[in-house]
Amino acid sequence: MNRPTALGLALLLVAAAPPPPGASSCSGCHGGALPLAGREAMQTTETLLAFRSGERPSTVMGRIAKGFDPSELGLIAAWWAAEK
Amino acid sequence: MIRRRQVLAGGLAAPFVAKAQARARVVVVGGGFGGATAARFLRRYDPALDVTLLEPNTVFTVCPFSNLVIAGGRDFAAQRFGYDAVRAEGVAVVHAAATTIDTAARTVMAANGTRYPYDRLVLSPGIDIVWSGLAGYDEAAASKMPHAWKAGEQTLLLRRQLEAMPDGGTVVMSVPPNPYRCPPGPYERASLIAWYLTKHKPKSKILVLDAKDAFSKQKLFQAAWKQLYPGLLEWVSLSDGGKVTRVDPASLTFETEFGSHKADVGIVVPPQRAGAIAAGAGVADRSGWCPIDPMTFESRLVPGIHVIGDAAIAGAMPKSAFAANAQAKVCAAAVVSLLNGKKPDEPRLINTCYSLVAPEYGISVAGVYRPANGVLADIEGAGGTSPPDAPAEQRIQEAMFGEQWFATITAEVFG
Amino acid sequence: MVRVLINVPKQVFRSIPFEVKVLISHPMESGQRRDQVGQAIPRDIINHFVCTLDGETVLDADFFPAISANPFLAFSVVAEKSGILALTFVDDQGVTQTETVAVNVA
Numbered sequence: 036m037n038r039p040t041a042l043g044l045a046l047l048l049v050a051a052a053p054p055p056p057g058a059s060s061c062s063g064c065h066g067g068a069l070p071l072a073g074r075e076a077m078q079t080t081e082t083l084l085a086f087r088s089g090e091r092p093s094t095v096m097g098r099i100a101k102g103f104d105p106s107e108l109g110l111i112a113a114w115w116a117a118e119k
Numbered sequence: 120m121i122r123r124r125q126v127l128a129g130g131l132a133a134p135f136v137a138k139a140q141a142r143a144r145v146v147v148v149g150g151g152f153g154g155a156t157a158a159r160f161l162r163r164y165d166p167a168l169d170v171t172l173l174e175p176n177t178v179f180t181v182c183p184f185s186n187l188v189i190a191g192g193r194d195f196a197a198q199r200f201g202y203d204a205v206r207a208e209g210v211a212v213v214h215a216a217a218t219t220i221d222t223a224a225r226t227v228m229a230a231n232g233t234r235y236p237y238d239r240l241v242l243s244p245g246i247d248i249v250w251s252g253l254a255g256y257d258e259a260a261a262s263k264m265p266h267a268w269k270a271g272e273q274t275l276l277l278r279r280q281l282e283a284m285p286d287g288g289t290v291v292m293s294v295p296p297n298p299y300r301c302p303p304g305p306y307e308r309a310s311l312i313a314w315y316l317t318k319h320k321p322k323s324k325i326l327v328l329d330a331k332d333a334f335s336k337q338k339l340f341q342a343a344w345k346q347l348y349p350g351l352l353e354w355v356s357l358s359d360g361g362k363v364t365r366v367d368p369a370s371l372t373f374e375t376e377f378g379s380h381k382a383d384v385g386i387v388v389p390p391q392r393a394g395a396i397a398a399g400a401g402v403a404d405r406s407g408w409c410p411i412d413p414m415t416f417e418s419r420l421v422p423g424i425h426v427i428g429d430a431a432i433a434g435a436m437p438k439s440a441f442a443a444n445a446q447a448k449v450c451a452a453a454v455v456s457l458l459n460g461k462k463p464d465e466p467r468l469i470n471t472c473y474s475l476v477a478p479e480y481g482i483s484v485a486g487v488y489r490p491a492n493g494v495l496a497d498i499e500g501a502g503g504t505s506p507p508d509a510p511a512e513q514r515i516q517e518a519m520f521g522e523q524w525f526a527t528i529t530a531e532v533f534g
Numbered sequence: 535m536v537r538v539l540i541n542v543p544k545q546v547f548r549s550i551p552f553e554v555k556v557l558i559s560h561p562m563e564s565g566q567r568r569d570q571v572g573q574a575i576p577r578d579i580i581n582h583f584v585c586t587l588d589g590e591t592v593l594d595a596d597f598f599p600a601i602s603a604n605p606f607l608a609f610s611v612v613a614e615k616s617g618i619l620a621l622t623f624v625d626d627q628g629v630t631q632t633e634t635v636a637v638n639v640a
Contacts, residue, residue: 053164053456057467057487059448063441064471064520066527094505094517095471095485102487102501103467332604358559358604360539376555376606377539 052117055110057103072118079112080105142169143458146227146237147210148217148396150174150202152181153243153428153443155532158210160451161241168455171235172205173227175216179533182301183440184525185270189277190311191319192478198270200533220400222421239454242402242409243428243443244394245269246300249407252390253295253366260368264385267308268300280384281312286320288383291373293363295390296330298408300429300438303335303484305388306354307474310340313348314477326380327354328373330362335437336474336482336504343476363387393430400424408432413490415453415463416446425450434494435486442470444528465490467498473521481518536560538633542619545640551610552637554585556621558607564599580605582624587637588617613639 065071071079085091087100087108100108143165147158150172158172180198187193202212215231220240227235248266250257256264265280267273281290290312294305309327316323334340344352355361360377367374371385392398392407402409402418409426410419413434418424427450428443436442445468453463471485486502488495505517537559546552558580565577577599585593592611611619616639622632 053452053464054448056465056489057469059160059452060445060467060469062448062531063444063469063528064524067530068523069527094513094520095483098485098501098503099469099471099487100501102469102498107467358557359537360557376608377541377557 052114054114055107057107058111058114061111061115071115074112074116076109076113076116079115080109083108083112142167143238144169144171144236145239145241145454145458146170146235147172147241147243148227149243149245149394149428150176150179150205150212151243151245151428151443152440152528152532153245153447154241155179155202155205156444156447157241157243157427157451158212159205159208159532160448161454162209164451164455165458166209168458169211170209171211171213172202173213173215173217173229173235174202175214175230177201177214180270180274181440181529182268182270182304183528184522185267185274186304186308186311187475187478188270188274189267189281189308190315191278191282192311192314195275195278198274200529202533204534217396220396220424222400222424225423238423238458240400240424241447241450241454242394242397242400242424242426242430243447244396244430246391246393246429246438247395249390249392253293253387254364255366255368256387256389260366261387263368264366264371264382264387266387266389268304268388268391277384277386281315284320284323284383287322288320289323289381290316290325290384290386291371291380291382292325292327292386292388293366293373294327294329294331294334294388298438299388299391302437302439303340303472303474305329306334306336306340307476308386309352309354310343310348310474310476311478313344313352316351317348321351323351323383325352326382327352328361328363328375328380329354329356332356332358336484338507339482339504340474340476342507343480343482347477347480393426397426397430402426403430404432406432413493413495414465415457416450417453417457425454432494434488435497436468436470436488436495437472437486439470439472440528441472441524442468444532445469468495471524473517473524475518475521476514477518479518480514481516481521482514483517483521535631538621538631540619540621540633540635542635542637545638546613548614548639549612551612554607554609554611554619556607558605558623560604560625562597562599562601562603562605566599576626578626580623580625583607584622585609585611586620586622587611587613611637613637615639 086096147154161170215229219228265273265277267277365374371382373380393403397403416425427446429438449466456463468488473483482505484504487498539557541555563578567575583595620634624630
């Protein structure tokens, strides 16, 4: 009884892993109707790469994805996948 | 999977709990998009932190979309947000203005008479109007010629004036030189007022007198004006003699070097500087704005104080709500690193800014930024505006995305 | 032809200086800049400006590349009687333009 509570408290106290460069800006738009948190990392990476190359049409995402190289986009996607 | 994470978390928790007893103190001044975000993310990045947010208003009125309120296309109540969620995150929200900052003793004095000590201070004071910056324009004049550049009573005043104006009247708006809060804001406002006039007072005109020759999203705005508001909206650039040198609130007159313009509704977007507390703390330079280290947003002038949002000199990043929110998160991470004796990571920041030319006609500008040569610089090849030749559906889509952005960002900051 | 805005007071007084304000829409390309492919952009500035009152020179100035685009000039003139103020300027392309405005002495 005591132990799970302590663990739960510990979970709350642990700071989230620091976001990789650029990742913390995403939630300015994403959340609510356009969630990123918990989204599968590979899927997000592929979407971001398709925005970056222009293969997938977009309004702003192409302009934003071009500011990152593929590995940076992968890190951002992985971080969001681990977010709750 | 969940079990594994819990075990892992349990193992990592000890040092954080131990550190919790140290209770590093961070004071955040200003509860807008920058300050409220910073306060919340400081708590998220280090739940052991003691975070106090000083903000005089119990209900905050946000600027984005307030131009649509002015044009009668949106409810004022949609602009208003409280601080319950910020409190629920463990931030001590104190509704008192910061009055003086003692940088040697590292304390902030608030209007409630309490002194708040800090290990690090985050200033997000937004803008103040430079009342001496335009001849004839002072606080009393603002009740005749509203600026509505801080949303609130001014927004409603301008709305009432537009409603009361007879058809055939002239709205005149003066725009200052850069920098000022929300670079495309004056042009969005002109557009939405033109939209209102087209619908309700089609014999009226709006004249924009500008101290600049170029502005944000200019091509997109001008193409849309030609299409939507021909003959109704006129923009007079600096080199066309548009720079306003004096206003007369009694007669609602704008004077330029080459003539004067009488208004039925007169709007002054006034010259601005960082919120007064910044100058008081010694973090503003002679420009009136605050130079910062782009890695951490720490002041170049006073160590231990970080400045974010409109008050900061953020290089290529514009003074926008999105930018303030993005900077706040980077700054919060850097403050947590510094308090824990770690070197902050090099950040990357994004800005996205939507403007409405009409309620269903949106345009955007985006940018990606990183520190380079001591300032936040544009990453080349990224960013830019909506394409000039985009189909009508994309304008509708961007108007929708703008609304979604508002819902999401206000939920992150206040919800 | 470039656009020129001129402002003199509607009425001036004999022997009392009045202010003339002029705004010329000109790119004032300094010659120091390069275009996107690295080619130098040729200099194109207003290099000479003269103001006369009824033919008598009241201001004669050489301009240099440090003067900004769309130059704004303000200077004082004294008139003894009503007359015509003429502003003439020449740019690097050899284009000469003259604008005139009446001065009414009370």
